[in-house]
Amino acid sequence: MPPQDSPARTADLLAFTLLAVAAVVAALTFRDYGLAWDDYAHAEYGGLLLSFYTSGLTDRRALSWVNLYEYGGGFDLAAAVIAKLSPLGPFESRRLTGALVGWLGLLIVWRTGRHIGGPLAGLIALALLATCPLYVGHGFINAKDAPFAVAMALLLLALVRVFDEYPRPRATTAALLGIGAGLAIGTRILGGLGALYALGALALMVTLAVRRDGLRNAGTACGGFLLRLLPSLVLGYAVMALVWPWGAAEPLNPLRALQYFSRFFEQPWDELFGGARIKVTEMPRGYLPTLLTLQLPELFSMLAIGGVAGGLISVCRSSTPPNRRAALLLVALAAALPIIIAVILRPAMYNSARHFLFVLPPLAVAGGLAGAWLCDALRRGGHLAALAGIAVLVIGLALPVADMVRLHPYEYTAFNRLAGGVRGARDRYMLDYWGLSLKQASHGLAEKITELGLPRPPDRRWKLAVCGHHRSPQVELGPTFETTWDPTGADFAMMLGEFYCRKFDAPVLVEIMRDGVIYARVYDIRGRTYDTLLTQPGLTAK
Numbered sequence: 001m002p003p004q005d006s007p008a009r010t011a012d013l014l015a016f017t018l019l020a021v022a023a024v025v026a027a028l029t030f031r032d033y034g035l036a037w038d039d040y041a042h043a044e045y046g047g048l049l050l051s052f053y054t055s056g057l058t059d060r061r062a063l064s065w066v067n068l069y070e071y072g073g074g075f076d077l078a079a080a081v082i083a084k085l086s087p088l089g090p091f092e093s094r095r096l097t098g099a100l101v102g103w104l105g106l107l108i109v110w111r112t113g114r115h116i117g118g119p120l121a122g123l124i125a126l127a128l129l130a131t132c133p134l135y136v137g138h139g140f141i142n143a144k145d146a147p148f149a150v151a152m153a154l155l156l157l158a159l160v161r162v163f164d165e166y167p168r169p170r171a172t173t174a175a176l177l178g179i180g181a182g183l184a185i186g187t188r189i190l191g192g193l194g195a196l197y198a199l200g201a202l203a204l205m206v207t208l209a210v211r212r213d214g215l216r217n218a219g220t221a222c223g224g225f226l227l228r229l230l231p232s233l234v235l236g237y238a239v240m241a242l243v244w245p246w247g248a249a250e251p252l253n254p255l256r257a258l259q260y261f262s263r264f265f266e267q268p269w270d271e272l273f274g275g276a277r278i279k280v281t282e283m284p285r286g287y288l289p290t291l292l293t294l295q296l297p298e299l300f301s302m303l304a305i306g307g308v309a310g311g312l313i314s315v316c317r318s319s320t321p322p323n324r325r326a327a328l329l330l331v332a333l334a335a336a337l338p339i340i341i342a343v344i345l346r347p348a349m350y351n352s353a354r355h356f357l358f359v360l361p362p363l364a365v366a367g368g369l370a371g372a373w374l375c376d377a378l379r380r381g382g383h384l385a386a387l388a389g390i391a392v393l394v395i396g397l398a399l400p401v402a403d404m405v406r407l408h409p410y411e412y413t414a415f416n417r418l419a420g421g422v423r424g425a426r427d428r429y430m431l432d433y434w435g436l437s438l439k440q441a442s443h444g445l446a447e448k449i450t451e452l453g454l455p456r457p458p459d460r461r462w463k464l465a466v467c468g469h470h471r472s473p474q475v476e477l478g479p480t481f482e483t484t485w486d487p488t489g490a491d492f493a494m495m496l497g498e499f500y501c502r503k504f505d506a507p508v509l510v511e512i513m514r515d516g517v518i519y520a521r522v523y524d525i526r527g528r529t530y531d532t533l534l535t536q537p538g539l540t541a542k
Helices: 006-032 039-054 074-085 090-117 119-130 133-141 143-162 170-187 188-211 215-243 245-249 253-261 287-297 298-315 322-345 353-380 383-406 421-425 437-450 473-478
Strands: 268-271 278-279 461-467 481-484 492-496 508-514 519-526
Touching: 006 090, 006 119, 006 133, 006 383, 039 090, 074 090, 074 170, 074 268, 090 119, 090 133, 090 170, 090 353, 090 383, 119 298, 133 143, 133 353, 133 383, 143 170, 143 353, 170 188, 170 215, 170 437, 188 253, 188 322, 188 383, 215 245, 215 519, 245 253, 253 353, 287 322, 287 353, 287 383, 298 322, 298 353, 298 383, 322 353, 322 421, 322 481, 353 383, 437 461, 437 492, 437 508, 437 519, 473 481
Parallel strands: 461 481, 461 492
Antiparallel strands: 268 278, 492 519, 508 519
C-alpha cells in the first residue's frame, strides 16, 4: 500500500524533473541569443565594477558610468566574474549568467508556492513560469529587468517565511530577508516596493492580534518582531552596497536614484501600440494590462487572476489562520499592486512589459495556488473531472512551449492566441525591440557572401548599413565589416522588422523569419542609392 504522502512526493519529483529539464535546455541554448541594445554598455559596466573591487575600491569609474551607476550592477558584476573564470567570451558569459539567474527564479517560485500551498501548488507555479515565453526569453538577455524579477521573487519568499514565523522569525529567515531586500533594492531602487508589501502584511497581523489579544499584547509582539528583524537591515544594506556601490557611496544616493527614475530621462520616441505610433510618455493607462493579457499564456493569466482573487477572499475570511492570511496578502500585493500603480500614475512605458517582469513570479505563485485549489475540487468531483482538469493543464502548458520552440531564440516576442500570435501582433505591437535577430542576420550574411563568392571591395572593408543597434553585427561579423546608419555607398543594409526600418526595393540576401513574420532582412544595395534607413512616417517595414 503506497504511503499517504505519495501525491506530495510525486509533485516534488515532477518539480525536480522540470528544474533539471530547464537547466539542460538552458545549457544547450544560451549561446543562441544575440546581443541586445544595452549589452555592450552593461558588459563595460560589469568590467568597471570588477575593477572597482580588484583595485581595492580605488578605480571609481563604475560610480559614474553613463547612467548605469543609477542601477545596481550585480548581474553585470557576476557576468564579468564568470567571463574571467570560464573559457566563454564576454557576451556568451552574459547569456550563461542570464540562464543561471533565470533558473534560480524558477527554483525560488517553486519554493514559494510550495511553502504557501503545498507541493502541488509549488509544482504548478514552477510549470507556469517555466513555460512563460516572456520570462524565459528575457531571462537570457535582459540585464536589468530579469535579475530584478528574480531578486523580488527572493524577497517575496523571505517575506512569506518571515510572516509565517511571526512574531518570532528565525535568524536564518531574517538573514534571507536581508539578502532578498539588499539584492532587490541593489538591483533597482523600485525594490523598495517590497516595504509596501511588508507593511500591508504587518498591518494585517497587528490588526488581527489586537482583536484577539488586545492592544498591549499585540504591540509587544510587533515590537519584538521588529527588533528581531533589525539585523536584516544591516545585512540588507551590506548586500545592497556590494551589488550597487554607488548606492552606498553617499547616504542620499538611493533617494537621488528614486528621483532620477521618477521622471523620464531621455528624449521621448514613438513606439507601436494597438496599431498606432504613440510617444512612450503618452501611453494609455491600458498599456500594461493589455500587453500582459496578450503576451502571457492564457492558462497562466486565468490561474493567476483566480489565485489573486481567491487569495484576497481567503484573507478576508476569519477562518483562515492569521499567518496564512498574511502570506496570501503578500502574494496578492506583489502580483497586483505594481500593475495598479502603473495604471494610476501612467509613467513612461515602452518595450512592451519588460519593466514589469517582476510581477511574473508572484503571478505564477498565485496561479499555482489557484491550480492546486482547482485540482482539489476536481479530485472531489471524481476521476473523470480530475482527468479533464489534468488534460486542460497539460494542454495549457504545452501551447506556450510550442510557441517558444517555433520562435526560438526570440521567445520574448511571443504573443498568445488572443492576439493572433506574433503574426497577429506584427502590425500592432513591438516584437524584436531588443534587436536579437541581428545575430542570425549577421551569420546569414556571412554565409551568403561565402556561398555567392562575393569579392570584398579593394582597399576597404565591407560597408554595412544597419537599422538597429550596431554592436551585434560588429561582434558577429568582425573587423572585415564597418557599420553605419548612412546607406549611401553601403554594400548591404541590415534591417530590423520593426516599423521604423524601411523596406527597400533591392535584392534580399537574408530573411530571419518566425511564424511567418520577418524579424530581420539583409539587402544587397550595391549600386543603389538610398538616403535613409528609417521610415518617415509610415509603417512600411513589415
